[in-house]
Amino acid sequence: MSDRLHRFLFEHADVRGEVVQLDDAFAEIVRRTDHEPAVVRLIGEGLAAVALLAATLKYPCALTLQLQARGPLTLLLVQAASDGSLRAMAHARQPVPDDAPLDAQASDGTLAITIEPESGGERYQGVVDLAGGSLSAALEHYFRESEQLLTRVWLSAREDHAAGMLIQRLPASEVAGGDADAWSRAEQLAATITGHELRELAPGEVIRRLFHEEDIRLFDPMPFRFRCRCSRERVAAMLQGLGEQEMREILEEQGQVEVHCDFCNEPYRFDAVDIEALFTDPAVRSPDSGESH
Template sequence: MSDRLHRFLFEHADIRGEVVQLDETFTEIVGRTDHSPAVQRLIGEGLAATALLAATMKYPCHLSLQLQSSGPLSLLLVQAGTSGGLRAMARTREAVPESGGLEAQARDGTLAITIEPESAGERYQGVVDLAGGSLAAALEHYFSESEQLPTRVWLSAEQPHAAGMLIQRLPAQSEAADPDAWERAGHLAATVTGGELRELAPGEIIRRLFHEEDIRLFDPMPLRFHCRCSRARVASMLQGLGEAEMRDTLEEQGQVEVHCDFCNEPYRFDAVDIEALFTPAAARSPASDQAH
């Protein structure tokens, strides 16, 4: 099954792992854009990475992975909810090169991970410089700097498949835990190829890599494309821009049209809609609240 995240645990070691594969979600998101193959691969890697990160959360939240740079790729933003919804967008200044790694694609870049609890709680953000020449290496750097948890990450994307794997050493829970397990797990996991990550079933990947280990598998978590945009959210944004700007746009274009940066869904507002946005509710006639 595609678009699933599989968690696993080393029974006699303080190590957890995850494997994620995204086919429908990756295809749906890049199919709404005209990005080059190089940018599509970065989007796919970002989707896999964000799904892996969200699965490590212990409470319901929204998690954002944001890469910004002064290079050809100016922005990569991927968002996930712990319920399994994913969306992504990218912006470029110029053609993003196929080779050269992140040093060429996202020069002088930073990686920010933002966690926003769904209920009461503080928003958290960790920011690190891009390091290691790949998004996977940058994530390992983030965990080392911000979380102090030894973590290894593998990512691969090639239309129509995006995939990733994470293993993480947890704080020691027992003195009886295998002291050599983390080093051994890292060596075994490092033998996986990008093609295997994308094309083999997650259970087969885990068995091939760790067949001599005592592994506990958990039920897979379904993932899907989900954009949180809505007409109401766009209307609120237009109100924030101000009545004068909206009326100028109406005069120039005959309507106000906004496309969601994530899903490219169009939202159109005509003169009646704009009038309603800037008319106090108590002053509206019943007809002004009808949908257009």
């Protein structure tokens, strides 16, 4: 089944892992954009990355991966929520070289991981420089610097298929018993995976082929899907924040105010009646005045 993340654990050892494949969500996000192949692949890798990262968290939250750089790619922003929803956006100021190292695609860049608890608790953010020439290498750098956890990440995206795998060494306090060589074996075995295998083989088959000699515990798969959190109400609130004068100037020049969501490209149009309603106190609005539509 597509758009599923499969978690696994080495029994009596210090290793856990995940394999994710995203087909429908990736394809839907790409369908709504007009990016060149190099940017599409980075979006696919970013989607697989946030799915892997979100599944490692122990409490409901929203997780954001943000890559900012001087160019050619200037922004990659990918988000995952605990309900399995995914969305992504990217900006480039000039053509992004295909199959080039990440530091050539996004020069002088930084990678930020932001975690926002759904309960409203303290927000966490870790920021690292891009390192290693790929998004997977940058994520490994993030785990070393911000989490102090030995972590390996593999990401691959082509056409409508995005996939990823993560293995992580657990803190010693979380391990009952002990297999001192488990992490070394897991790392060596996982490193034999190819991007094609990661995208095309079922996650269970990937795990079986790599670790068939290990005592593995599999967990129920976690579903993911594309869902944008934009809405007409949120766009209206944003327009109110820009101010009445600016909205009326746009109306006079263009006849309507049109906003496209950066994530899903959904258009939101506000005519003169809509703008009047946004900036009219409901307490004094006449009964027959127009409402947003």
